[in-house]
Every structure is written in structure tokens, then in C-alpha cells.
Amino acid sequence: MHYTDSINIKEQNQISTKQRPIRILHVVGGMNRGGVETWLMHVLRNIDRDRFQMDFLVHTEKPCPYDDEACALGSKIIPCLSPSKPWLYGRNFKRILREYRPYDIVHSHVHHFSGYVLYLAKQAGVPVRIAHSHNDTSAIDAKAGLHRQLYLTLTKWLIDRYATLGLAASYKVATVLFNRAWKTDWRWQILYCGVDLxxxxxxxxxxxxxxxxxxxxxxxxxxxxxxxxxxxxxxxxxxxxxxxxxxxxxxxxxxxxxxxxxxxxxxxxxxxxxxxxxxxxxxxxxxxxxxxxxxxxxxxxxxxxxxxxxxxxxxxxxxxxxxxxxxxxxxxxxxxxxxxxxxxxxxxxxxxxxxxxxxxxxxxxxxxxxxxxxNSPFNIAVSVQKLTEVYEVKF
Structure with missing residues (x-):
């Protein structure tokens, strides 16, 4: 038996990504001038784009303010519509992953909906699946009606089951998407978003x-x-x-x-x-x-x-x-x-x-x-360094 016949999938990924950039698909609603999207643009401008290829899957066909700059920096803006229709969205999502493959990482920023996104990414064979918690909606979630509560319970369960890693913008928001014992689970980490000073x-x-x-x-x-x-x-x-x-x-x-x-x-x-x-x-x-x-x-x-x-x-x-x-x-x-x-x-x-x-x-x-x-974690240089360490540790 040849050596290459016995190496596992992760080792194959390590070999292949040495020959090409690590490919990351960020999932956002649209590349608008919001806090999450602005941070992602800071990351895109400052990350080693020879080492990391960042694309953006968005839930709109409308042009957004950051689209042109993201494309000029080598990223793709890929619409995936109908998030309110799970079966149609799932079909669109899997088609996109087949068409643009391979992606090594799906990094989702769409709050609780990330659970469904990462479930689809797992089905498509994406090895690294990241849920990113950016907002503290706990007070609003606590007042949700029955159907919304069922949705929140299901999506948190999907995140717990299908995320290989979870990132949170602060300690306060970690419990919004992750389980209550997140501090004792190595998968869940704090990553402060940085600013270009x-x-x-x-x-x-x-x-x-x-x-x-x-x-x-x-x-x-x-x-x-x-x-x-x-x-x-x-x-x-x-x-x-x-x-x-x-x-x-x-x-x-x-x-x-x-x-x-x-x-x-x-x-x-x-x-x-x-x-x-x-x-x-x-x-x-x-x-x-x-x-x-x-x-x-x-x-x-x-x-x-x-x-x-x-x-x-x-x-x-x-x-x-x-x-x-x-x-x-x-x-x-x-x-x-x-x-x-x-x-x-x-x-x-x-x-x-x-x-x-x-x-x-x-x-x-x-x-x-x-x-x-x-000299703080909010310097974009520090933020990008920590994010690249997260990405690279998997390969």
C-alpha cells in the first residue's frame, strides 16, 4: 500500500492547502456598513491574501457598499437567497459549495441561523465550521413566542452539534449561541474584533x-x-x-x-x-x-x-x-x-x-x-493575527 493511500483526510487537506490558499467562505446578510461587515473588511485588507482566500456568501442580490472593494481585493460576493425558506436555501447553499469548491472553512456570522448554515456545510463536507456570535439578543430572545423559542432551541442545538469552533465578540455574547458551560468547552473562544487605527x-x-x-x-x-x-x-x-x-x-x-x-x-x-x-x-x-x-x-x-x-x-x-x-x-x-x-x-x-x-x-x-x-486586543493587527491562528491550527 502506498503511503498516500493511508493518510487521513486532514493530512490531505494539509498537503493541498500548502499548494493553495486556505479558502474561507464568510456567511453574512450583506456587505453593508455594519459593525460585523466593517470588521470583516478590516480583516480582508490586512490578512495575507496569498495565504487566505476570503469569499462572502450573502442573503441578498442588492448591491451593498463594501461589494466593490471586496471584489477588488480578490473576494467573491455570492448571493444565496431565501433564508426564510429552509429547503430552497439549503439547495442553493449546496449548489454554491459545489460550484465554487473547495472551501476549507465556512465561517458564519448570521447569529442563530448559523446553526442551519453549519449543518449544511457539514453535509457538503466542509471540514472546519465556525459559528461567530456578535450580538447580545438574550433579553429579546427571552420574550420570544413559542415558535421563536422552538427555532432558537433548534438552532443552538445545531450549532452545538455541527460547529467545529465557536467565536464570540465578548464574554457576554458567548452564551447567546453557545451552551452555558462554554468556558469549559475548548471549541468556544473569545475573539475581539479589531479596528484599523x-x-x-x-x-x-x-x-x-x-x-x-x-x-x-x-x-x-x-x-x-x-x-x-x-x-x-x-x-x-x-x-x-x-x-x-x-x-x-x-x-x-x-x-x-x-x-x-x-x-x-x-x-x-x-x-x-x-x-x-x-x-x-x-x-x-x-x-x-x-x-x-x-x-x-x-x-x-x-x-x-x-x-x-x-x-x-x-x-x-x-x-x-x-x-x-x-x-x-x-x-x-x-x-x-x-x-x-x-x-x-x-x-x-x-x-x-x-x-x-x-x-x-x-x-x-x-x-x-x-x-x-x-497595545490592546482591539488593534486590527492583533485581531487578524488571532484569527489567522484560528484558521491555521486546523491545517
Whole structure:
């Protein structure tokens, strides 16, 4: 018998991947400017693309903001439609894996639905199957109806059975997808998503950036970056800003992002008499520049977060940050800049916290905040290194 006849499948994979890149299929809803997708783009830009080939399976045919750049960097954007129709989705998924094979790793970022994705990947013979938990939906899940509870139970069971590895963006979100004893199971690990700190070292023209939006140079600008969806709590955010404006006449709110609730929030802004104080900037590719040049304080009253990577970016810009106490402790990367407030507190209490945080803004320089983050797990170089170690250990 020849030696090659007796080696196992893993050894064959090791040999084949020495001759070609390790091929990873990331599963996401679409390559939009969300926290998960932005981190994946940071990874794609910084990873050794000769060693790792990253493609993206998405649940939409609509063009997304990161599509073109991802393709320019050598990735494929592959639509797999009908996630709400499991049998049709499963057929599409298996067809894609046959058409684009071989994939060494399927890395799924679609929360509980990852259970079904990894089950399909196992059936297709993909050796490494990763479920990645990015969001803390535990409070919402606890209120789910019977059918939703059955779905959550089934998908968590599928993750436990078919994931060869699980990654979580914080300790808090690990229990959302993984079993309660995840700390004693070697498969489940914490991997902090990182930020590219380079843009935060650039000099910007604050007057010019504010002028672009018609914001006075001497305004006190409260900033928010996030999708206009229930999770981000824009309704309460507008209430807070109305209270801040009563204390600081030069208050202005800069909202960056888009989503299904945008028109509803625009209407609330008008009803509250804040139309001249609020700018809807839409989706923007230049978040670091806006944080450095336009925003004085970052406000994030989210109902839930997996980590809140945008908070790390805000701290990299040296901004004082006021955010809800549901945000995981790990997001407090530069402690002099951060202040957490309970969602049970009133908009008036939040406004007082904002005014107080503004007064303490000079406690640490931006250069010092960058130095802290440079040596933290939130540096993209550290994040990519740890991710590549995860990928390579299997081959």
C-alpha cells in the first residue's frame, strides 16, 4: 500500500492547502456598513491574501457598499437567497459549495441561523465550521413566542452539534449561541474584533468637515453611528438630545447611518423642534475623519450590543463616550473616556451625564488613547493575527 493511500483526510487537506490558499467562505446578510461587515473588511485588507482566500456568501442580490472593494481585493460576493425558506436555501447553499469548491472553512456570522448554515456545510463536507456570535439578543430572545423559542432551541442545538469552533465578540455574547458551560468547552473562544487605527492618526480640517454639513464651527456636536433600527434606540436618543439642547444652546446632533426607521426618526426630530439641530448624514465611508473633525462626544443608548465596535472607533478618535449599561464591559477600552448609564434612567439623567462627560473630555489626549488601543486586543493587527491562528491550527 502506498503511503498516500493511508493518510487521513486532514493530512490531505494539509498537503493541498500548502499548494493553495486556505479558502474561507464568510456567511453574512450583506456587505453593508455594519459593525460585523466593517470588521470583516478590516480583516480582508490586512490578512495575507496569498495565504487566505476570503469569499462572502450573502442573503441578498442588492448591491451593498463594501461589494466593490471586496471584489477588488480578490473576494467573491455570492448571493444565496431565501433564508426564510429552509429547503430552497439549503439547495442553493449546496449548489454554491459545489460550484465554487473547495472551501476549507465556512465561517458564519448570521447569529442563530448559523446553526442551519453549519449543518449544511457539514453535509457538503466542509471540514472546519465556525459559528461567530456578535450580538447580545438574550433579553429579546427571552420574550420570544413559542415558535421563536422552538427555532432558537433548534438552532443552538445545531450549532452545538455541527460547529467545529465557536467565536464570540465578548464574554457576554458567548452564551447567546453557545451552551452555558462554554468556558469549559475548548471549541468556544473569545475573539475581539479589531479596528484599523491608521486613519485615526491623520490630521483633519475640522472647520471644513463641519462646513460640509452646515454645522457651525463652535457647535457642541453629539455624534451617533448606527443603523436606524430598534436596537440602536434612536427614539430615546432624540429625547436625550432635546434635553441636552436645553442645557447647551449650541448643541447639534450628527446621525450617521441608514435603516428602516430613518423616516420615523426624521419625523420625530421635526416634532421636537430639532430640525435645525440634527443632521442626517446617511451612510459614510469616512467615519474616522468625521469622528476626528466633526464630533465632540459620542452617544450610544443601544438596547443591546455584542460589543459595540463603533465605540472602540470613537475612543480611537479621543471622544468622550456615553453609552448604555447593556454594552459589554470590554468596550471600556480607554476608561477615562467612557461613561455608562442605565437605560432605566430618564433622558434628563442622560443629558446630565453627557454634559458631565464633556467637561471631563481633556482627561486624556488622543495620542494617549491611540497608545492604549495599539497595545490592546482591539488593534486590527492583533485581531487578524488571532484569527489567522484560528484558521491555521486546523491545517
Amino acid at each position: 491608521t486613519p485615526f492618526r491623520e490630521l483633519v480640517d475640522s472647520v471644513a468637515i463641519r462646513a460640509e454639513f452646515g454645522i457651525p464651527a463652535d457647535a457642541f456636536v453629539v455624534g451617533h453611528v448606527g443603523r436606524f433600527e430598534e436596537q440602536k434606540n434612536h427614539q430615546f436618543l432624540i429625547d436625550i438630545v432635546a434635553e441636552i439642547a436645553q442645557r447647551e444652546p449650541k448643541t447639534h446632533l450628527l446621525l450617521i447611518g441608514d435603516g428602516s426607521l430613518r423616516s420615523e426618526i426624521q419625523q420625530k426630530v421635526i416634532q421636537n423642534g430639532l430640525a435645525n439641530r440634527v443632521t442626517f448624514a446617511g451612510l459614510r465611508p469616512d467615519i474616522p475623519q468625521l469622528m476626528l473633525g466633526a464630533i465632540d462626544l459620542f452617544l450610544l443608548p443601544s438596547i443591546y450590543e455584542g460589543l459595540g465596535l463603533v465605540l472602540i472607533e470613537a475612543q480611537a478618535a479621543g471622544l468622550p463616550c456615553v453609552f448604555s449599561d447593556v454594552v459589554p464591559e470590554e468596550a471600556n477600552a480607554v476608561k477615562p473616556l467612557v461613561r455608562q448609564v442605565s437605560l432605566s434612567k430618564s433622558a434628563s439623567d442622560w443629558a446630565e451625564a453627557v454634559i458631565s462627560a464633556r467637561s471631563a473630555a481633556s482627561a486624556i489626549t488622543q495620542a494617549d488613547t491611540l497608545a492604549v488601543l495599539e
